Amino acid sequence: MKVENSDMSNRPDFIQLRNVSKRFASAAGRFDALKDIDFSISQGEHVAIVGKSGSGKSTLLNMLTGIDHPSRGTVTVNGTEVHTLNESRLATWRGQNIGIVFQFFQLIPTLTILENVLLAMDFVYAIPKHERKQRAMALLKQVGLDQHVNKLPTALSGGEQQRAALARALANDPPIVVADEPTGNLDSKTTEIIMNLFAQLVGAGKTVIIVTHEKNSGPVYDRIITLKDGMVIGDRRGDES
Amino acid sequence: MNTKFKKVIGDLRINPGRIILVIFALVIGLWGVGSILVSYTILSHDLNENFIRTNPLDAAITSKDFSRLDLAALRSRPEIEKAEFRDFSSLRIETHPDEWIPLWLFGVEDFANLNLARIFDQKGDGGPVTPADGAMLLERDGLKFSDLKAGSRARIRAGGRIVDVPVAGISFDSAQAPGTQDHLIYGYVNKKTYSEITGEAANQRLIIRFKNVESRQDVEIVADNLREYFKSLGIAVDAVKVPKFNSHPHQWQLNTLLFLEGSVGFLAFLMGAVLVSQLIAAILAKQIRQIGILKAIGASRSNIFQMYLVMVLAFGVVSGAIAIPLATMSGYAYAYFVANIINFEILTVSLPVHLYFYLIGAGLLLPILLSLPTILKGTRMSVRDALSDYGIRQQDTSSNRSDIINRLPIPGNLALAFRNTLRRKKRLAVTVVTMALGVAIFSTGFNVQQSLKDLLFDVNNSMKHDVQVVLINQIPKEQVEKYFSGIDNISRIETWNGGRGGMQSNIVSTDDGVGIIALPYNTDLVAFRSVEGRWLDGSTEPEIVMNQEAAALYDHPVVGGYQLLSIRGKQLKAKLVGIVDEFEKPKIYMDKDMYDGIANPNHYINSLMFVAKDKSFDKVMALKRDVEKAIAPSDLQILYVMMQAERVKIIYDHLYIVLVTIIFFAMLVLVVSAMGMASATSINIMERTREIGVLRAIGATPKMIYRLFVTEGMIVSVAGILLGLLLSWPLSIVAAKFFGNLMLDIALRPAFNHIGFAITLIATVVFGWLASRIPARGAIRVSTREALSYE
Structure with a gap:
């Protein structure tokens, strides 16, 4: 499903990365995972970050979500200088601004699907308490899981778990959704369902950033940023061949 | 219910075995410390209260x-x-x-x-x-x-x-x-x-x-x-x-027990603390990745902290609910046991309220305090580190160490086990030290027991007679001996004399004096162990030998120095030639002829030492009965008739409660330390669940993995046992000196208990093996798929 978008070039920068570098030290020596990354993403953009394994995709995602700090450079999201926040403030900020979808779903195995979604709301307090259950049910219905709300994650298929994870990511109504290889573990039919859900989110005004190695899904995205050896080697619109 | 707390409860359900182990460890720790607190509270009050309420004489x-x-x-x-x-x-x-x-x-x-x-x-x-x-x-x-x-x-x-x-x-x-x-x-x-x-x-x-x-x-x-x-x-x-002021005659026994309780309680508490913190660390180790996810979806550090605090608090509530009633019951039971032996009444019918506060506080706070470092570490962990926790840790392994292990002429599997053991140095150190402490105390318990047995052996050997008759009055020897002429099992009768005497010293004049024993200087019926100087040798110069109790009473006079004795109103300047080891009241020994020359011109006697022909217990017992029968129709005024075996029994009865308590407490410490060992091995395995999966995926059989983990556990056990046995000897020396002074006012001789050593070695190796085997068996039950998908 291709979601029609207006021209992004006129929109203000919603996410800005300026000269972001990340260096890791290990027993084998120092390793530059990101080198002088510099780009912006507008609100409502549907962006794919692609590259081979080890290219720095996940590290870049960690910079955007505040999961990790850059060694050098600045990350500004919706006016917040993310790289300056400490862990506690980052957690609150992340809960309010970013919904994260992981490759392996990462649902809490001891909680039902509904409780997994509620848990995210209980942490952030962005949604009034009396509205949380209703909202969680609505989100699960939106991803087609309203019949499974009281099931544990292990009772669901991979695709269903990923949809539940997506519902959880949306629990606090964040303006940005990021996903790390969200379809890496799914078959093609389930992949299509998940990708459609992301597209619907973009249609609803969310900024969606997906890390993927699937080069052939270009038309789905507004924009494709390609990484290689920690550097941006390509930044093109999704409909460009 | 709040989803955060639902998650906590759900986590507790995942691995009930481990939760039971944590609660069991907490219950053991709380129960042990609680019992000690309860009995300490009762005993430290009640014996004195029993004594004081008699309105004792001064x-x-x-x-x-x-x-x-x-x-x-x-x-x-x-x-x-x-x-x-x-x-x-x-x-x-x-x-x-x-x-x-x-x-x-x-x-x-x-x-x-x-x-x-x-x-x-x-x-x-x-x-x-x-x-x-x-x-x-x-x-x-x-x-x-x-x-x-x-x-x-x-x-x-x-x-x-x-x-x-x-x-x-x-x-x-x-x-x-x-x-x-x-x-x-x-x-x-x-x-x-x-x-x-x-x-x-x-x-x-x-x-x-x-x-x-x-x-x-x-x-x-x-x-x-x-x-x-x-x-x-x-x-x-x-x-x-003048008796001891406001103090029960057997207060020393209670003091020894209370000291034992206090010190062992403290040790058990420390070891229990290590055990509980390790187990909680093990549970949190499995939660690291989830902490990363929770943080990624918006959980703050305080959210995470609260959740795990609730989990730990739940442990405290459950274990407290089990352990506190048990501690109260066993504390009372122990107090009644001691009261029965020392013969006093338990007067404490209800424990002070503050004690329950302490116990509840310990039950709730203990697991929190112990797990606080681990919880804080978990909450401080960055999201990236938490999310990238896959169980296999890449340590900064020193190439030197690997080289050394590689050069050792040991099989490859053993080398791998050695390398794995050294991966977590801090945990290894804590585990080895905990195990070593348990082994050292267990072994020391046996050695102190041996020191006390040696004392009894010395007591038994220091006096060679079989039956002693002590008269109230002094009478001529012939007047006494005639009563026993018809008894078969008498080899010979040696007669002694003696009584109360004084020795000029810095003690006040109201003291009751000291027992003076006049015996042939060359008697073969005494063989005391010499502490200093020599035994009497028949010198023409007046000589005395005193036992350690007398030496302590007179402020440790110099051997070779002269003392002024007062015997039956006569003064005598005598040379102190030696001090002997004797578990008895203060006594001074001198040659009978010398004594008679000063205070006993008629050569009267007041003590008969019977040596039996047949020294078997039954025959000596029969001899004692025959002596009693012989005395019955006489007009002899008897103070007592006693077998040497009875004398040893009296001393043994005084020490019995201490001997039993030492071994019981030493056992407790060993069990707690072995549990600490098992939990450390268990954590190692849990943290390496994914590694187990990788090993299995590349061809390692469950048997190989089982052997690897048992070998690792045994390496730690053996290191702990060796260190413990090394530590036990200096500890035994200190303990023998300390307990001897506390109980008997003498420094016990340090002794090595061979049987105790063998029991320690076997028990600790078995404990170590079990502590390694049980979690290792758990490790091989996990399928390769489960192990690889460990999160």
């Missing part, structure tokens, strides 16, 4: 001239709080047919109005029954080793007479040393009966409690002044006895 003064004393005038003196006559005589009582033991008989003024040195009824609730004329009360501890009971007739040997005295009732005297330990019975009669039984006039012994005295020294000074007062009335004082 001094006992004997004189044959008290008929001249106006008791009312004495009681009105400002320093006197209470004073009454309580006569005392040491007689003998038949406990079983032809078995006689000392009877300490007290003549009581008025059973209905006991204001001083009070005795109670058998249960310790109220005053005793008043025995009719001619009848007596027996102290309850005596029932434990005699056929006597209320209503029976006791046979009492007083001088040369045997008197039948009905037992009117059973009393309880909590101010006396337990009769079972000292092998004697206490009896109480009125004055009339006392005179009838003993043949002595009443009112010859005055017991007094002084006002405004706070120490034994105070009492001695006041008693000295009182002696002068009596002198001014023309009353000659025979003896002034």
Whole structure:
């Protein structure tokens, strides 16, 4: 499903990365995972970050979500200088601004699907308490899981778990959704369902950033940023061949 | 319910075995520490309270001239709080047919109005029954080793007479040393009966409690002044006895037990703390990745902290609910056990409220405090680190260490186990030290027990006679020996003399003096272990040897120095030639001829040492009975007849409770340390679940993995055991010295208990093996798929 978008070039920068570098030290020596990354993403953009394994995709995602700090450079999201926040403030900020979808779903195995979604709301307090259950049910219905709300994650298929994870990511109504290889573990039919859900989110005004190695899904995205050896080697619109 | 807490409960359900282990460890720790707290609270209060409520005497003064004393005038003196006559005589009582033991008989003024040195009824609730004329009360501890009971007739040997005295009732005297330990019975009669039984006039012994005295020294000074007062009335004082001030005679036993309880409780607490913190760390180790996810979806550090705090608090609530009632019950049970042995009543019917607060506080706070570092570490972990936790940790392994292990001529699997063991150095150190401490204390327990057994062995070997008869009076040797000429199993009889004597020292004059034993210098019936100097050698110069207790009493006089002795009113300057090790009251030994020359011109004797031909226990027992039978028709006044084996038994009975307690507590420490070992191994395995999956995926069989983990566990165990055994020797030296001084005022000789060593070695290796095997078996139950998908 291709979601029609207006021209992004006129929109203000919603996410800005300026000269972001990340260096890791290990027993084998120092390793530059990101080198002088510099780009912006507008609100409502549907962006794919692609590259081979080890290219720095996940590290870049960690910079955007505040999961990790850059060694050098600045990350500004919706006016917040993310790289300056400490862990506690980052957690609150992340809960309010970013919904994260992981490759392996990462649902809490001891909680039902509904409780997994509620848990995210209980942490952030962005949604009034009396509205949380209703909202969680609505989100699960939106991803087609309203019949499974009281099931544990292990009772669901991979695709269903990923949809539940997506519902959880949306629990606090964040303006940005990021996903790390969200379809890496799914078959093609389930992949299509998940990708459609992301597209619907973009249609609803969310900024969606997906890390993927699937080069052939270009038309789905507004924009494709390609990484290689920690550097941006390509930044093109999704409909460009 | 809040989803955060639902998650906590859900997490607790995932691995019930591990949760049970944590709660079990907490229960064990709390139970142990709680029992000790409860029994400590009861015992430290109740023995003293039992003693104090008797309104104990400060001094006992004997004189044959008290008929001249106006008791009312004495009681009105400002320093006197209470004073009454309580006569005392040491007689003998038949406990079983032809078995006689000392009877300490007290003549009581008025059973209905006991204001001083009070005795109670058998249960310790109220005053005793008043025995009719001619009848007596027996102290309850005596029932434990005699056929006597209320209503029976006791046979009492007083001088040369045997008197039948009905037992009117059973009393309880909590101010006396337990009769079972000292092998004697206490009896109480009125004055009339006392005179009838003993043949002595009443009112010859005055017991007094002084006002405004706070120490034994105070009492001695006041008693000295009182002696002068009596002198001014023309009353000659025979003896002034000042017991320990406001202290039960067996307070030392309780002090030893309380010290043992306190120190072992502290150790068990420390080890339990290590164990619990390790187990909680193990549970949190499995949660690291989830912490990352929670943080990624918006959980703040305080959210995470609260969730795990609730989890730990739940452990505390459950374990506290189990352990506190158990601790109360076992604390009371132990207190009753001790009270039964030392013969006192448990008076604490309800524990102080603050104690429950401590226990509940410990139950709740303990797991929190112990897990706090781990929880804080988990909450501080960055999201990236938490999300990238896959179980296999890439340590900064030193190439030097790997080289050393590679060069060792050991199989590859063993080398791998060694390398794995060294991966977590801090945990390895904590585990090895915990295990070592358990092993060291367990082994030290056996060694201290051996030191005490060696003491008993020394006691047994230091006196070579088989039966000893001690007379109240001194009489000619021929007059005594004739009674025993018809007994078969006598090889020979050696006669000794002696009595109370004084030695000039810095102690105050009211002290009761010291026992002086006059024996042939070349006797082969004593073989004391020499502490310093030598034994008597028949020198023409007066010489003395004293035992350690006497040396301590006289402030450790210099061997080779001269001392001024006072014997039966005669003065003697004698050279101290040696100090010997003897578990006895303070005694000074000197040559009999030298003694006779000074104070015994008629060569009277008061002690007969029988050496049996057949030294088997039964034959010596029969000899003792024959001696008793021989004495029966005589007019000999016997203080006691005792087998050497009985003497050793009396000492053993004094030490029994300590011996049992040492081993029990040492066992407790070992079990806790072994559990710590098992939990550390368990954590290692849990953290490496994914690694197990990888090993299995590349071809390692479950058997290989099992062996690897058991080998790793055994490496840690063996390191702990070796270190523990090394530590145990210096610890044994210190413990022997410490416990000896605490219990017996002597430094016990450090000893090595071979059997204890073997038990320690076998028990700890088995414990170590089990501690490695159980979690290792758990490791191989996980399928390769499960292990690889470990999160």
